[in-house]
Amino acid sequence: MFPAWLQKRAAKHKWVRVLALNLIACCVAMQVSSIAARDFNLSIVARTGDAIAGHTLQYLGSPAINNRGLIVFTARLSDIPSPECPGVAATALCTSAIVAGSSLLVITGSTIAGHNLTWISDPVSLNDAGTVAFAAGTKAMDWRAPRGEHGIFTQNQLIAKPGDTVDGCEISQIGYSDSVLLDPRPVIDRVGRVFFSANHFGPCKGGSLSSNLFTQQHGVNCAGRPAGYFGVSGNGLAGALTDSGIYSQHGIILRHRASIEGHRVDGFSQPAINDAGRIVFAGQFDCSPSGCLNAVATEHHVIAKAGDIMDGLRVTEFWTPVINNRDAVAFRALVGPDNANFLLFSTELGVIAKPGDVIKGKTLQTVGRPVMAGYMGLNDDGRVVFQATFTDGSQAIVLATPAKRYHAGASSW
Numbered sequence: 434m435f436p437a438w439l440q441k442r443a444a445k446h447k448w449v450r451v452l453a454l455n456l457i458a459c460c461v462a463m464q465v466s467s468i469a470a471r472d473f474n475l476s477i478v479a480r481t482g483d484a485i486a487g488h489t490l491q492y493l494g495s496p497a498i499n500n501r502g503l504i505v506f507t508a509r510l511s512d513i514p515s516p517e518c519p520g521v522a523a524t525a526l527c528t529s530a531i532v533a534g535s536s537l538l539v540i541t542g543s544t545i546a547g548h549n550l551t552w553i554s555d556p557v558s559l560n561d562a563g564t565v566a567f568a569a570g571t572k573a574m575d576w577r578a579p580r581g582e583h584g585i586f587t588q589n590q591l592i593a594k595p596g597d598t599v600d601g602c603e604i605s606q607i608g609y610s611d612s613v614l615l616d617p618r619p620v621i622d623r624v625g626r627v628f629f630s631a632n633h634f635g636p637c638k639g640g641s642l643s644s645n646l647f648t649q650q651h652g653v654n655c656a657g658r659p660a661g662y663f664g665v666s667g668n669g670l671a672g673a674l675t676d677s678g679i680y681s682q683h684g685i686i687l688r689h690r691a692s693i694e695g696h697r698v699d700g701f702s703q704p705a706i707n708d709a710g711r712i713v714f715a716g717q718f719d720c721s722p723s724g725c726l727n728a729v730a731t732e733h734h735v736i737a738k739a740g741d742i743m744d745g746l747r748v749t750e751f752w753t754p755v756i757n758n759r760d761a762v763a764f765r766a767l768v769g770p771d772n773a774n775f776l777l778f779s780t781e782l783g784v785i786a787k788p789g790d791v792i793k794g795k796t797l798q799t800v801g802r803p804v805m806a807g808y809m810g811l812n813d814d815g816r817v818v819f820q821a822t823f824t825d826g827s828q829a830i831v832l833a834t835p836a837k838r839y840h841a842g843a844s845s846w
Contacts, residue, residue, distance in 0.1 A: 582595050607632075792829070
């Protein structure tokens with residue numbers, strides 16, 4: 434490994450011996466790191482053309498995974514006409530069903546709490562009990578679609594609908610509004626509280642704090658500021674994007690124009706948060722008349738930035754990052770030179786999938802849908818599940834499983 438002259442001097446001079454040992458340790462560490470960065474197994478969970486409960490999967494949406502290993506995802510089915518999602522943000526995917534494992538959990542035409550579902554919005558949210566929260570339209574609400582009328586459901590319960598009163602606020606619109614930035618995705622926590630974005634009619638009655646973020650029973654107070662896109666941890670801690678930064682129920686997490694490792698935060702996309710209150714977000718940094726630097730970061734660390742090379746590909750933008758309770762982060766990154774497709778990266782596993790990779794005999798074109806609402810799933814074991822689109826037009830839900838148990842944390846980055 435080292436030339437003879439260095440080995441001879443190492444025998445006589447302590448400082449050379451220490452240097453040699455350090456070089457050996459460094460090289461070994463680099464080799465281990467290089468192996469660990471690709472030390473995972475890929476498996477296909479489902480693919481277009483598969484039959485589920487007598488229906489054929491035609492198009493696949495965003496998947497989620499919980500700590501018990503249950504995987505759920507949305508899908509369109511070939512024997513059911515593709516529905517329309519009236520009044521919903523264009524980034525959402527209109528689907529016909531939610532698949533859990535090898536079963537259909539919910540399908541259009543299903544009746545939940547007396548409401549007949551006409552469409553189901555992607556993405557959905559899943560907790561460890563297997564309860565799924567999602568937005569959906571109903572026959573009773575679709576006629577008022579221009580106002581963004583739809584409801585929030587689990588597979589067994591209606592959580593909220595326009596016209597409900599929550600904490601003194603009469604709900605007017607859920608998930609979409611012409612006047613307020615609302616997040617179309619509901620999120621469920623460990624004990625089954627479902628958080629959702631909503632607009633309301635005028636001031637809230639009874640002196641209740643006005644909010645755009647709610648659970649079934651309460652408005653969620655983010656320092657009295659209107660909340661836009663948000664994430665929620667398993668223990669119910671919200672991380673919400675506001676006009677001055679990212680806030681939780683306990684106050685400020687990261688202020689607008691804060692400095693992270695010498696880079697000034699000038700813009701945020703939707704944050705994700707874990708039980709310890711640590712966040713991850715994609716954002717714009719160091720903006721000037723010539724442009725901004727795109728990067729993905731936690732509140733203390735810039736993980737990756739535009740121009741970085743990941744597994745031979747130059748990255749330019751970062752979308753929909755997620756974080757687990759061991760501080761591992763996963764995100765999609767737009768790749769050059771044409772900026773048309775995404776790769777998937779995990780701080781535990783490195784680049785999991787990139788355009789051109791061959792997965793079970795098929796060549797990957799992109800990871801996830803080319804919209805901000807396309808999510809991957811990450812659990813506390815470091816397993817990552819994602820939607821893959823191949824060059825032949827087919828799709829699959831793919832699971833990346835660490836080949837061994839990792840001990841992730843900020844120090845491992």
